[in-house]
Amino acid sequence: MRRPIAYALTTLLIAAPTVFAALPDGAKAPDFTAEASLGGNTYTFSLAAALKKGPVVLYFYPAAFTPGCTTEAHDFAKAMPQFKALGATVIGVSHDPIAKLQRFSVSECRKKFPVASDATGKIMKEYDAVLPAHPEYANRTSYVIAPDGKILYSYTNLNPAEHVANTMAVVRRWDKEHKKA
DSSP: OOOHHHHHHHHHHHHHHOOSSSEEEESOOOOOEEEEEEEEEEEEEEEEHHTTOOOOEEEEOTTTTSSHHHHHHHHHHHHHHHHHHTTTTEEEESSSSSHHHHHHHHTTTTTSOEEEEESSSHHHTTTTTTTOOTSSOOEEEEEOOOOOBBBBEOOOOSSSOOOOHHHHHHHHHHHHHHHHO
């Protein structure tokens, strides 16, 4: 029964119109903490703490274990050595309960990066990453946040294909600019 629901949700999400994220480049990123899972282990993720280490790639996705979200998680997992080499932290956020994300963080994120639960939708709303047609779900939106807390880049598209490449390009550009300084 789960598989037809997942396919229906995926079809609905792909058919939904693409909109741009409302938080513009240069805006202050809303700070947050959330229960997260990395490799099946839960902890409290803090954006402020992560930013002390370098830039943060914050990506929102509609639902764990759906085809597009699984593809995106696999793509981010594959790119993690490059993100880490640039000093970047990657965190995925969805409305899913932490128990589901514990499994997702192991199988689909391949124990490479954490995913956080936003069961109340508060973080999604603060980042204007709510799927307009279904506000209980996050829109597929990626942000790159500089260590000073400013948004360097935002991208919203339900197709997961370009999220990793786009955010990687921004992190590389940021790294190159700050190595000169």
